[in-house]
Amino acid sequence: MVIFKNINDIKKYISLKKAEGCNVGFVPTMGALHAGHISLIEKSKQENTLVVCSIFVNPTQFNDKKDLEKYPVSTEADIELLLTAGCDVLFLPAVSEIYPDGEGHFKTYDFGYLDSILEGAQRPGHFRGVGQVVARLLEIVEPSSLYLGQKDYQQCMVLKKLVEMMELKLNVIICPTMREADGLAMSSRNRRLTESQRVISAVIYQCLVSIQSKQQTDRFAIVKKECEDLLAAKGLATEYVALADARDLTLLGDYQTDAPMVALIAARIGEIRLIDNILL
Numbered sequence: 001m002v003i004f005k006n007i008n009d010i011k012k013y014i015s016l017k018k019a020e021g022c023n024v025g026f027v028p029t030m031g032a033l034h035a036g037h038i039s040l041i042e043k044s045k046q047e048n049t050l051v052v053c054s055i056f057v058n059p060t061q062f063n064d065k066k067d068l069e070k071y072p073v074s075t076e077a078d079i080e081l082l083l084t085a086g087c088d089v090l091f092l093p094a095v096s097e098i099y100p101d102g103e104g105h106f107k108t109y110d111f112g113y114l115d116s117i118l119e120g121a122q123r124p125g126h127f128r129g130v131g132q133v134v135a136r137l138l139e140i141v142e143p144s145s146l147y148l149g150q151k152d153y154q155q156c157m158v159l160k161k162l163v164e165m166m167e168l169k170l171n172v173i174i175c176p177t178m179r180e181a182d183g184l185a186m187s188s189r190n191r192r193l194t195e196s197q198r199v200i201s202a203v204i205y206q207c208l209v210s211i212q213s214k215q216q217t218d219r220f221a222i223v224k225k226e227c228e229d230l231l232a233a234k235g236l237a238t239e240y241v242a243l244a245d246a247r248d249l250t251l252l253g254d255y256q257t258d259a260p261m262v263a264l265i266a267a268r269i270g271e272i273r274l275i276d277n278i279l280l
Protein backbone atom coordinates (compact mmCIF):
# COMPACT_ATOMS: atom_id res chain seq x y z
CA MET A 1 0.00 0.00 0.00
CA VAL A 2 1.31 3.42 -0.94
CA ILE A 3 0.62 6.23 1.53
CA PHE A 4 0.34 9.84 0.36
CA LYS A 5 0.01 12.96 2.45
CA ASN A 6 0.36 15.41 -0.39
CA ILE A 7 -2.29 16.19 -3.02
CA ASN A 8 0.05 16.60 -5.97
CA ASP A 9 1.77 13.28 -5.26
CA ILE A 10 -1.42 11.25 -4.99
CA LYS A 11 -2.88 12.90 -8.10
CA LYS A 12 0.26 12.05 -10.10
CA TYR A 13 0.23 8.44 -8.86
CA ILE A 14 -3.45 7.92 -9.64
CA SER A 15 -3.20 9.41 -13.13
CA LEU A 16 -0.22 7.13 -13.84
CA LYS A 17 -2.24 4.11 -12.70
CA LYS A 18 -5.22 5.23 -14.79
CA ALA A 19 -2.93 5.53 -17.82
CA GLU A 20 -1.94 1.89 -17.16
CA GLY A 21 -5.65 0.99 -17.36
CA CYS A 22 -6.66 0.94 -13.69
CA ASN A 23 -10.12 1.92 -12.60
CA VAL A 24 -10.39 3.57 -9.23
CA GLY A 25 -12.71 2.72 -6.34
CA PHE A 26 -12.70 5.22 -3.49
CA VAL A 27 -13.56 4.75 0.20
CA PRO A 28 -13.49 8.05 2.13
CA THR A 29 -13.22 7.64 5.91
CA MET A 30 -12.35 9.53 9.07
CA GLY A 31 -10.26 6.63 10.35
CA ALA A 32 -10.86 4.60 13.54
CA LEU A 33 -11.56 1.84 11.07
CA HIS A 34 -13.72 -1.18 11.85
CA ALA A 35 -15.21 -4.11 9.96
CA GLY A 36 -17.79 -1.80 8.34
CA HIS A 37 -15.06 0.23 6.63
CA ILE A 38 -13.18 -2.92 5.69
CA SER A 39 -16.30 -4.31 4.00
CA LEU A 40 -16.29 -1.19 1.79
CA ILE A 41 -12.62 -1.75 0.93
CA GLU A 42 -13.37 -5.39 0.09
CA LYS A 43 -16.35 -4.48 -2.11
CA SER A 44 -14.24 -1.86 -3.86
CA LYS A 45 -11.48 -4.43 -4.40
CA GLN A 46 -13.93 -6.81 -6.06
CA GLU A 47 -15.03 -4.11 -8.50
CA ASN A 48 -11.88 -2.04 -9.20
CA THR A 49 -8.22 -2.47 -9.99
CA LEU A 50 -7.06 0.37 -7.74
CA VAL A 51 -8.59 0.91 -4.29
CA VAL A 52 -8.00 4.28 -2.66
CA CYS A 53 -8.96 4.96 0.95
CA SER A 54 -8.71 8.36 2.63
CA ILE A 55 -8.41 8.99 6.35
CA PHE A 56 -9.18 12.59 7.19
CA VAL A 57 -10.99 13.79 10.29
CA ASN A 58 -12.75 16.69 8.63
CA PRO A 59 -13.13 19.62 11.04
CA THR A 60 -15.79 21.37 8.95
CA GLN A 61 -18.40 18.67 9.51
CA PHE A 62 -18.27 18.78 13.32
CA ASN A 63 -20.91 21.20 14.54
CA ASP A 64 -19.84 20.24 18.07
CA LYS A 65 -16.15 21.00 18.54
CA LYS A 66 -16.00 18.71 21.63
CA ASP A 67 -17.06 15.84 19.37
CA LEU A 68 -14.15 16.68 17.05
CA GLU A 69 -11.67 16.76 19.95
CA LYS A 70 -12.88 13.37 21.17
CA TYR A 71 -13.09 11.70 17.77
CA PRO A 72 -11.05 8.49 18.05
CA VAL A 73 -7.76 8.42 16.14
CA SER A 74 -5.92 5.12 15.58
CA THR A 75 -3.84 5.65 12.46
CA GLU A 76 -1.30 2.86 13.05
CA ALA A 77 -4.00 0.24 13.63
CA ASP A 78 -5.96 1.62 10.64
CA ILE A 79 -2.92 1.17 8.38
CA GLU A 80 -2.57 -2.45 9.54
CA LEU A 81 -6.24 -3.13 8.78
CA LEU A 82 -5.97 -1.54 5.33
CA LEU A 83 -2.83 -3.55 4.53
CA THR A 84 -4.57 -6.79 5.52
CA ALA A 85 -7.60 -5.85 3.42
CA GLY A 86 -5.38 -5.25 0.39
CA CYS A 87 -6.03 -1.52 -0.01
CA ASP A 88 -3.70 -0.07 -2.67
CA VAL A 89 -3.49 3.60 -1.77
CA LEU A 90 -4.05 5.52 1.46
CA PHE A 91 -4.49 9.28 1.37
CA LEU A 92 -3.66 10.74 4.77
CA PRO A 93 -3.63 14.51 4.39
CA ALA A 94 -3.19 17.14 7.11
CA VAL A 95 -5.90 19.78 7.60
CA SER A 96 -3.58 22.36 5.99
CA GLU A 97 -3.35 20.19 2.86
CA ILE A 98 -7.11 20.00 2.43
CA TYR A 99 -7.84 23.57 3.53
CA PRO A 100 -4.60 25.49 2.75
CA ASP A 101 -6.33 28.89 2.92
CA GLY A 102 -8.55 28.06 5.87
CA GLU A 103 -11.73 26.08 6.19
CA GLY A 104 -13.97 28.74 4.69
CA HIS A 105 -12.21 28.84 1.34
CA PHE A 106 -13.69 25.85 -0.41
CA LYS A 107 -16.95 25.57 -2.22
CA THR A 108 -19.95 24.37 -0.22
CA TYR A 109 -23.15 22.91 -1.61
CA ASP A 110 -26.76 23.48 -0.64
CA PHE A 111 -28.58 20.20 -0.05
CA GLY A 112 -31.92 21.91 0.59
CA TYR A 113 -34.56 19.67 2.15
CA LEU A 114 -32.04 16.88 2.85
CA ASP A 115 -30.08 19.25 5.07
CA SER A 116 -33.15 20.45 6.95
CA ILE A 117 -34.37 17.17 8.48
CA LEU A 118 -33.11 14.50 10.91
CA GLU A 119 -29.29 14.73 11.02
CA GLY A 120 -29.42 18.08 9.22
CA ALA A 121 -31.77 19.52 11.85
CA GLN A 122 -29.84 18.04 14.79
CA ARG A 123 -26.39 18.93 13.47
CA PRO A 124 -26.57 22.30 11.69
CA GLY A 125 -23.75 22.71 9.17
CA HIS A 126 -22.77 19.02 9.32
CA PHE A 127 -23.75 18.13 5.75
CA ARG A 128 -22.29 21.38 4.41
CA GLY A 129 -18.96 20.19 5.83
CA VAL A 130 -19.40 16.63 4.55
CA GLY A 131 -20.23 17.95 1.06
CA GLN A 132 -17.29 20.34 1.13
CA VAL A 133 -14.72 17.70 2.02
CA VAL A 134 -16.09 14.93 -0.18
CA ALA A 135 -16.22 17.32 -3.17
CA ARG A 136 -12.58 18.15 -2.51
CA LEU A 137 -11.59 14.47 -2.14
CA LEU A 138 -13.47 13.51 -5.32
CA GLU A 139 -11.62 16.22 -7.25
CA ILE A 140 -8.32 14.85 -5.97
CA VAL A 141 -8.96 11.10 -6.39
CA GLU A 142 -11.28 11.24 -9.44
CA PRO A 143 -12.64 7.72 -8.83
CA SER A 144 -15.08 5.85 -11.02
CA SER A 145 -16.93 4.44 -8.00
CA LEU A 146 -17.52 5.78 -4.49
CA TYR A 147 -18.25 3.32 -1.65
CA LEU A 148 -20.41 4.41 1.28
CA GLY A 149 -21.96 2.62 4.26
CA GLN A 150 -25.74 2.47 4.63
CA LYS A 151 -25.38 3.22 8.34
CA ASP A 152 -25.13 6.89 7.40
CA TYR A 153 -28.23 6.70 5.22
CA GLN A 154 -28.88 10.43 5.03
CA GLN A 155 -25.20 11.06 4.25
CA CYS A 156 -25.50 8.59 1.36
CA MET A 157 -28.46 10.58 -0.01
CA VAL A 158 -26.58 13.86 0.44
CA LEU A 159 -23.52 12.51 -1.35
CA LYS A 160 -25.61 11.13 -4.21
CA LYS A 161 -27.00 14.63 -4.60
CA LEU A 162 -23.48 16.07 -4.44
CA VAL A 163 -22.37 13.79 -7.28
CA GLU A 164 -25.37 15.03 -9.31
CA MET A 165 -24.62 18.68 -8.53
CA MET A 166 -20.94 18.22 -9.45
CA GLU A 167 -22.09 16.48 -12.66
CA LEU A 168 -19.65 13.63 -12.11
CA LYS A 169 -19.73 10.33 -13.92
CA LEU A 170 -19.40 8.31 -10.76
CA ASN A 171 -21.16 5.24 -9.39
CA VAL A 172 -22.26 5.62 -5.80
CA ILE A 173 -22.30 2.18 -4.19
CA ILE A 174 -24.12 1.89 -0.87
CA CYS A 175 -23.01 -1.12 1.17
CA PRO A 176 -24.97 -2.81 3.97
CA THR A 177 -24.41 -1.82 7.60
CA MET A 178 -22.11 -4.18 9.46
CA ARG A 179 -23.42 -5.15 12.89
CA GLU A 180 -22.13 -6.62 16.11
CA ALA A 181 -23.63 -9.99 17.16
CA ASP A 182 -26.38 -8.21 19.17
CA GLY A 183 -27.27 -5.96 16.23
CA LEU A 184 -25.48 -2.76 17.24
CA ALA A 185 -24.35 -1.00 14.06
CA MET A 186 -20.56 -0.80 13.86
CA SER A 187 -19.36 2.75 14.29
CA SER A 188 -16.11 4.45 15.23
CA ARG A 189 -18.03 6.13 18.05
CA ASN A 190 -18.78 2.74 19.68
CA ARG A 191 -15.20 2.79 20.98
CA ARG A 192 -16.19 5.55 23.35
CA LEU A 193 -18.96 3.48 24.97
CA THR A 194 -18.40 1.95 28.39
CA GLU A 195 -19.03 -1.79 28.68
CA SER A 196 -22.54 -1.30 30.07
CA GLN A 197 -23.41 1.46 27.55
CA ARG A 198 -22.19 -0.85 24.80
CA VAL A 199 -24.63 -3.60 25.92
CA ILE A 200 -27.56 -1.21 26.34
CA SER A 201 -26.98 0.40 22.91
CA ALA A 202 -28.24 -2.74 21.16
CA VAL A 203 -31.74 -1.47 22.01
CA ILE A 204 -31.52 0.89 19.02
CA TYR A 205 -31.41 -2.03 16.60
CA GLN A 206 -34.17 -3.83 18.55
CA CYS A 207 -36.36 -0.75 18.03
CA LEU A 208 -35.60 -0.67 14.30
CA VAL A 209 -36.47 -4.36 13.98
CA SER A 210 -39.75 -3.80 15.79
CA ILE A 211 -40.60 -0.86 13.48
CA GLN A 212 -39.90 -3.16 10.55
CA SER A 213 -41.82 -6.15 11.88
CA LYS A 214 -44.94 -4.24 12.93
CA GLN A 215 -45.54 -2.55 9.60
CA GLN A 216 -48.44 -4.87 8.71
CA THR A 217 -50.12 -4.77 12.09
CA ASP A 218 -49.67 -1.39 13.77
CA ARG A 219 -49.75 2.35 13.13
CA PHE A 220 -46.30 3.90 13.01
CA ALA A 221 -47.23 6.46 15.70
CA ILE A 222 -47.86 3.63 18.15
CA VAL A 223 -44.63 1.78 17.36
CA LYS A 224 -42.68 5.04 17.48
CA LYS A 225 -44.03 5.79 20.97
CA GLU A 226 -43.15 2.24 22.13
CA CYS A 227 -39.59 2.76 20.82
CA GLU A 228 -39.23 6.16 22.48
CA ASP A 229 -40.44 4.68 25.77
CA LEU A 230 -38.08 1.71 25.49
CA LEU A 231 -35.09 3.93 24.63
CA ALA A 232 -35.91 6.20 27.58
CA ALA A 233 -36.33 3.20 29.92
CA LYS A 234 -32.82 2.07 28.95
CA GLY A 235 -31.47 5.55 29.68
CA LEU A 236 -31.01 6.78 26.10
CA ALA A 237 -32.03 10.30 25.10
CA THR A 238 -33.89 10.01 21.80
CA GLU A 239 -33.26 12.67 19.16
CA TYR A 240 -35.56 11.12 16.60
CA VAL A 241 -37.40 7.94 15.70
CA ALA A 242 -38.53 8.54 12.12
CA LEU A 243 -40.00 6.84 9.10
CA ALA A 244 -39.19 8.15 5.63
CA ASP A 245 -39.48 7.36 1.96
CA ALA A 246 -36.24 5.52 1.23
CA ARG A 247 -35.89 7.22 -2.17
CA ASP A 248 -35.83 10.86 -1.07
CA LEU A 249 -36.21 10.86 2.73
CA THR A 250 -39.64 12.51 2.65
CA LEU A 251 -40.79 12.02 6.23
CA LEU A 252 -43.83 9.75 6.61
CA GLY A 253 -46.53 9.89 9.27
CA ASP A 254 -47.45 6.25 8.78
CA TYR A 255 -46.41 3.06 7.00
CA GLN A 256 -47.00 3.07 3.23
CA THR A 257 -47.84 0.03 1.15
CA ASP A 258 -46.54 1.37 -2.15
CA ALA A 259 -43.22 3.01 -1.28
CA PRO A 260 -39.82 1.73 -0.14
CA MET A 261 -39.31 3.01 3.40
CA VAL A 262 -36.48 3.51 5.83
CA ALA A 263 -36.76 3.81 9.60
CA LEU A 264 -34.11 5.95 11.27
CA ILE A 265 -33.12 6.50 14.90
CA ALA A 266 -30.69 8.87 16.57
CA ALA A 267 -30.16 8.70 20.31
CA ARG A 268 -27.59 9.70 22.86
CA ILE A 269 -26.21 7.42 25.50
CA GLY A 270 -24.25 9.57 27.92
CA GLU A 271 -22.18 11.85 25.71
CA ILE A 272 -22.16 9.48 22.74
CA ARG A 273 -24.51 10.05 19.87
CA LEU A 274 -25.51 6.93 17.91
CA ILE A 275 -27.47 6.64 14.67
CA ASP A 276 -28.84 3.66 12.80
CA ASN A 277 -31.48 2.78 10.22
CA ILE A 278 -33.26 -0.14 8.59
CA LEU A 279 -34.93 -0.53 5.21
CA LEU A 280 -38.55 -1.67 5.21
Ligand code: PAF
Pocket residue numbers: 028029030056058061130133134152155
Ligand atom coordinates in the same frame (compact mmCIF):
# COMPACT_ATOMS: atom_id res chain seq x y z
O1 PAF B 1 -18.73 9.08 6.98
C1 PAF B 1 -17.61 9.59 7.18
O2 PAF B 1 -16.69 8.98 7.72
C2 PAF B 1 -17.39 11.04 6.76
O3 PAF B 1 -18.56 11.79 6.91
C3 PAF B 1 -16.81 11.20 5.35
C4 PAF B 1 -17.77 10.70 4.28
C5 PAF B 1 -15.50 10.44 5.24
C6 PAF B 1 -16.53 12.68 5.06
O4 PAF B 1 -15.64 13.21 5.98
